[in-house]
Amino acid sequence: MLVVQKYGGSSVADPERIRRVAGRVAAVREEGHDIAVVVSAMGDTTDDLISLVKEITDSPSDREMDMLLSTGEQVSIALLAMAIRERGFPVISLTGPQAGIATDGVHTKARILNIDTSRLRKEFSQGNIVVVAGFQGIDQESSDITTLGRGGSDTTAVALAAALQADLCEIYTDVDGVYTTDPRIVPEARKLNVISYEEMLELANLGAAVLHPRAVEMAMNYKMPLHVRSSFNTNPGTLVKEEENLEKELLVTGVACDHNVAKIGLFNVMDKPGIAFTIFKALADEKINVDMIIQSAMRDERNDISFTCSEGDLKKALAVVDGLQADIGADGYTYSDSVAKVSIVGAGMISNPGVAAKMFEALYGAGINLEMISTSEIRISCVIRDEDAEKAVKALHKIFDLA
Amino acid sequence: MLVVQKYGGSSVADPERIRRVAGRVAAVREEGHDIAVVVSAMGDTTDDLISLVKEITDSPSDREMDMLLSTGEQVSIALLAMAIRERGFPVISLTGPQAGIATDGVHTKARILNIDTSRLRKEFSQGNIVVVAGFQGIDQESSDITTLGRGGSDTTAVALAAALQADLCEIYTDVDGVYTTDPRIVPEARKLNVISYEEMLELANLGAAVLHPRAVEMAMNYKMPLHVRSSFNTNPGTLVKEEENLEKELLVTGVACDHNVAKIGLFNVMDKPGIAFTIFKALADEKINVDMIIQSAMRDERNDISFTCSEGDLKKALAVVDGLQADIGADGYTYSDSVAKVSIVGAGMISNPGVAAKMFEALYGAGINLEMISTSEIRISCVIRDEDAEKAVKALHKIFDLA
DSSP: OEEEEEEOGGGGSSHHHHHHHHHHHHHHHHTTOEEEEEEOOOTTHHHHHHHHHHTTOSSOOHHHHHHHHHHHHHHHHHHHHHHHHHTTOOEEEEOTTTTTEEEOSOTTSOOEEEEOTHHHHHHHHTTOEEEEETTEEEETTTTEEEEOOTTHHHHHHHHHHHHTTOSEEEEEESSSSOBSSOTTTOTTOOBOSEEEHHHHHHHHHTTOTTSOHHHHHHHHHTTOOEEEEESSSOOOOEEEEOOOOSSOSOSOOEEEEEEEEEEEEEEEEEOSTTHHHHHHHHHHHTTOOEEEEEEOOOBTTEEEEEEEEOGGGHHHHHHHHHHHHHHHTOOEEEEEEEEEEEEEEOGGGGGOTTHHHHHHHHHHHTTOOOSEEEEETTEEEEEEEGGGHHHHHHHHHHHTTOO | OEEEEEEOGGGGSSHHHHHHHHHHHHHHHHTTOEEEEEEOOOTTHHHHHHHHHHTTOSSOOHHHHHHHHHHHHHHHHHHHHHHHHHTTOOEEEEOTTTTTEEEOSOTTSOOEEEEOTHHHHHHHHTTOEEEEETTEEEETTTTEEEEOOTTHHHHHHHHHHHHTTOSEEEEEESSSSOBSSOTTTOTTOOBOSEEEHHHHHHHHHTTOTTSOHHHHHHHHHHTOOEEEEESSSOOOOEEEEOOOOSSOSOSOOEEEEEEEEEEEEEEEEEOSTTHHHHHHHHHHHTTOOEEEEEEOOOBTTEEEEEEEEOGGGHHHHHHHHHHHTTTTTOOEEEEEEEEEEEEEEOGGGGGOTTHHHHHHHHHHHTTOOOSEEEEETTEEEEEEEGGGHHHHHHHHHHHTTOO
16 A cells, blocks of 8 residues: 655654654554655744744745745654654655655745656655655756745645555644534534545635645545544544535534635726726736635626735735726725634535525624625635634534534 | 855854845945855754754664755755845855755765856856855765765855856855964964965864865865955955965964864784775775874784774774774774874975974973874874863964964
C-alpha cells in the first residue's frame, strides 16, 4: 500500500512532537507500506519570520516572502527525517522543488501545475520513507521557489496522493476530525464520522480551519478519500469522501464561522452591462480572492454592489476600488473588517425547503442583524457583526439539533 | 566596476544590522557599480538549529544537516533583499543552487566544482543587485543541497568574485582587519594594512578566525585581492594580496592560536613502508582533516606517530585508529582534546635563521611545555596545553615586537 500523511505545524511544533510523528510514520512503515510524509513549518516559525520582516519593510516583495517562508518547511523535513532515521528506518527529505512540485509563478499564492513523481518513485524503490516539504514548489520558468499560500500543505499532500495514486491520504491535525461546529464555541459539538467532499468544501470555504478548500477540491476532482484525524491520539477521525446516500441523515451537517472577512460596499454604481466585470476583473488582476458578491435591486438605474474578501486583502482591494470609482460612476464606498461570516452546510438542504427561514429565525431570536446573505445548493451564509459571531454559532447549532 | 561583498553572521544578526548592511550595499550601487552580496546565516541561527538536532539525534545524517542548515542563509538573503528594496533599489536574492554554485557530493564539507554565472549575469544586465546565500551549493548529480562547511561563506564570496572576474572582493566582519594576534588576548595587537596570501593562509589555517583558509587559497590561486574590513565602521581594513617586496619589513607578521585541536598519539607502530599511508588514507576516507603529523625517530624498528585534528573529528578519528591498531601493529594510543596550537607566521622567516629558537626561548621563559612542533617555510607551530595558550600568545607577541 502507498500512504500519504500530512502533519500540520502544531503536530511538529517541537522536537518532542517531531519524535512522536516519527513514531507514527515508523508504525506505518513496519506494516510494510510505502509512505510519503508532508509536513508544515514548526509551530510559530512562520509568524516569527513574518515579525522579522515587519522590522525591515511594510511591503516585502512576494518573491522574497516565498524565499523566506519556504525555509520553515525545510527545517521541519530535515528534523523529521533525522527523527525517523534515529528509529532505524531509511528516509530522505525533499523540498517542494526536489519533490517535483511545479507551480505557476504567482508568489505567495502559487497553484500546483503538475508533479513529476520520478524522484519520489526512485526513493520508494530504494526503500526510503520520503519526507516532503508542504506549502512550496518551483516556478520552472524562473527556477524560483514559490509558496502555495494558506492551507498549502494540505494541498501538497492531496496533490501528491493524487499524483502517486496513493491508497490512503491521512491529514493529521490538532483536533479529532471534522465537527458539527467549533467545539471551543459550542461544547456540545459532535465529531462527524463521514462527510462528503461537497459538504467539506463548503465547511472548508467557511473557515472551519481543519482542511483547506483547495485541498478538498483537489481530493474531490481526483476522488481521493481523505482521513482527517488527530496526531495526538489514535482515534479514528473523519472520512471525507464521495456522497453515497442521496437521502442525507442530517439536514444540516455543520455550522461554520469565519472571522477573517472584510466587507466593501459601492454605492450607486451605474446600471449598465460590463460594470461587474470591470470591478471584479480589476480585483482578480490584483490576485484578490473575492468571496460573496451581492448586487441589490435596481433603483433609478443605479445599483449597490457589495462584496467580501479576506481581511489581509482589504487594503489592496480598497486601492482597486479607489482607482475604479470614477470609471464605474460610483457615489462612494464603505468598508469594514469587523464582520464575520456564519454559515450552515448540509447536502440535505437541497431537498428540504425552509432551512433558510429556520436559520434566519434563529439569528433573529438571538437579536443578530444580517448585513449580507448568500446561498448555494448546500450552504447558507450570513455576514454579521464580528461581536455577534459566537452567539450566532451557538443559536444555529442548537436550532438544527447538532449536539 | 563589479564588486563582491561578503557579510558574516554577526553583521546580519538582527533586522537593525541587516538594514545597516543594506545601506552599505546601496552606497556602492549609487556609485554605479554592479554588486553581488554574499551573506551568512543570522547570528545564532546555526547554533539554534543544531540545538534542535541534539534533541532528536546524536548522529544526524550529513545530507539532512545540509538540508537543515542551508535554511539559515536563505532567511538572511530574503531579509537583506527586502531591506535593499526598501531603499528603492532593484534586487533579487538567490540560493547557492540558484546562483549556479555546483559542488561535489560531500555533505557538510562540500567543495565548489564550478560556478555557472549565467543567472547572475542576467540579473546584473537587468539592473539588479544580487544577494547570494553563502555556505551552500548543489550536488548536480543528486540535486541535493550541500554546505561548504566552516568558513563556507568566505569561500562562496571569493569563488563568485573569481568566476565573475570581479574588480574587488570585500570581506566584511566584526573586526577591523587582520591583527598581529587576537586583540582580546593581547591589547597591544596591531592591525596590518597589507598581508600576503601566503602569510594570511598560514594565519587562517592557524585559527585566526578572520578569513577561512579555503577562501584565502582560492583568492591566491585566482590572484583575487581581498579587502578584510569591519561592517561596523568605514575604516580601511587589511588588504590581502600578492607578496611584492621580497625583503619583508617584519620578521614575524602575526601570532595565532587555535583551541579547536585534538591530539592522537600511536605508540610503537611497525617501522615498515606503507604504515603512514594506511593510517592517513583511512582517516582521509572518513573525511577527517589531519593537521600536524609527527613521526619520531626510530627505536628498535618501531615508531611513535602523532597527529592532530579538529576536536569535532576526534571521535571519528579514534574509531578509525581503533580499527587500525592491529593492522599497523601499534601497542596502543593516547589522545587529548585539552591542547591548543600556537603559531608564529611571517614571510620574513625564510631568510632569517634563529626565529624558531627565539620562539622556543619565549615559551620556555613562560614555563610552557611543548608537546608537538611543526614548521613550514613561513610558519612555526607548537602544540601546548590548552590552559597555557593565552600566556604563550602574550609571550610570543612580546618577543617579536609586534605591538
